[in-house]
Amino acid sequence: MIRFSDVVVRYPRAEQPAVDGVSFEAGRGAITALVGPNGSGKSTLVGALLRLQERAAGAIAIDDASLDSLDRRAFARRVAVVTQREALVFPLPVREYVALGRYPHEGAWRAAGPADVAAQGRAIGLAGIEPLADRRTHELSGGEWQRVRIARALAQGGDALVLDEPTTFLDIAHEMAMFELFARLAHDGMAVLLVSHQLNLVARFADQMVLLDKGRVAAAGAPSAVMQASVLEPVYDWPLVVTHDPAVGAPALLPLRGRGP
């Protein structure tokens, strides 16, 4: 479980805080979706979780431990983060890349033991990348690379997974497969915190949505509560309608044509 309480993050020289008093909880066994327009503070919040952005105020807790009481490796044993972008300058075989996920357990010197090998194997199986395991990272397509990155995160062996826009560059099949994977991980008891722009997919898969606007929580709750035109329109500043998808019964958002000529 990851809990944000009144988190404030301020960039130097910026007038407004990028994150201004955000509170919510991403619980176990559920997908929590963090949505909002570009620049609403989603990735900044992930940065604060990774302690790459300093918090000006507020607290972050992992289960019952405060983030500040955990050293970086202890954090990485509990929470795995798949960041928005990652490009390797020097390619690695997929197996070696996934094995890097065991660093939080191995530290600087301990050699990989049976538990580490087992965790890698389980991660490769869960992410469904067995056919890729003997390839090298620069030979993978965008969708394959994202799966391999998730496998590395799963090898960390924690029970919380944070994903920052994991399906941005993926086609429909790869994107759906990815969301199915998140659903399975949540079903198996993980806390999945998903930053995404794919509101319609999120509405179908997430248990909870948190809508950010200019660094504040504009709405939070079940997808049916957040996916309302009256809630979304002012935040995204674009005319839209929300209907119900006749096939799957989930709320579906449809942006309207522009107001211009």
Next chain:
Amino acid sequence: MRRFFWPLAILALVVLVVAGVVWGAVPLSARAIAAAVMGHGDPNTVAIVRALRLPRVALAVLVGAALGMSGGALQGSLRNALAEPYLLGVSGGAAVGAVVVVSLGLASPFVLPLGAFAGAALAIVAAIGAARAAGGRADPRVLLMAGVVIGAFANAAIMVLLADAPADTVRGALWWMMGSVAGADWTQVRWLALYTAVGGAALLAMGRDIDLLALGEESAAGLGVDAERAGRTVYLVSSLLAAATVAAAGLVGFVGLVVPHMVRAAGLRRHRPLLVGSAVLGAALVVSADLVARVAHPPADLPLGAVTALVGVPFFLIQLRRFA
């Protein structure tokens, strides 16, 4: 490829070291040399072998090993295939220090290395300080740019310093900038051995951190590394390691750039084996370059830095295919 790397690299180094001791201006029999290494036989032969050839080869081994490790660590932690200590202002800073010492008329074998080391250390501190002041946090690009710019400034400073210097000073400074292990003595070897052991051990201890830094600062942070601090430490240690070689042997270019790529091409990718491999191959490269430098154009020695670049450039051009 990977299976054969270690036996081949170590064999190459051993053969080259033996050749480096056997081959020289005065032809000596292998038996006489073997006896001389142990301190027996003709006193002249003992002097040539123990006071000239052995320290020269030993210094070449250390310079190559230190530059190889320095380059491997910098490329990984800065996530840049072009990163090497010389690109980052170490050579420029060291050269400024040396030129200042030479133009002050203090160019004794004792003071010159101190000046070079001080100049290099100053350039490193300036680069790290500039990157911190810029607020780049863990972004290696900021550190890289700061280093490159400090290097450019140092090169300009050298030209200004040499502009109206007497011809002797210019010659001395140029000669030093071309790099050489010809004047090696055991004191130099001992100092550089100490630096290489300490610096190399520090980089090896951070080997896994460098593996993660190579993924990018965000991913490294997510896996439990303090990317900003680890990146800065690797930069500092690798640059100081290179600065120590510059103080001992002048500028020996290209080793730090090209050797880690050769090791990667052989299939060593995790940084701990990569750094050890770069040390072995770097040593082999500098010993062989020194061999070429002393036999190619007798009785004059070719500049060592020129030979390493002559060997390194064709290899790097072949390697370009891997990046294309």
